[in-house]
Amino acid sequence: MSEFNMRYAIVIEDAGENFSAYVPDLPGCVATGATIRETESAIRDVIAFHIEGLHADKLPVPLPSSRVHYVEVAA
Numbered sequence: 001m002s003e004f005n006m007r008y009a010i011v012i013e014d015a016g017e018n019f020s021a022y023v024p025d026l027p028g029c030v031a032t033g034a035t036i037r038e039t040e041s042a043i044r045d046v047i048a049f050h051i052e053g054l055h056a057d058k059l060p061v062p063l064p065s066s067r068v069h070y071v072e073v074a075a
Helices: 036-056
Strands: 011-014 019-022 030-033
Touching (some): 019 036, 030 036
Antiparallel strands (some): 011 019, 019 030
């Protein structure tokens, strides 16, 4: 099996007492952390673990397809 890097979009949300993150292209792939930096590090580890589990179960790894864009609106 060849290895290559994939770039997944993540969403990090302020959860009040901490931060949470999820990966739209990998359902069930979530992480939390006390800071944004900690949460980003945790979701990287969780993504790797999630993909390892898919490989172990001989399931396809979803390709990254989500895109992130920001729009400005008058408030």
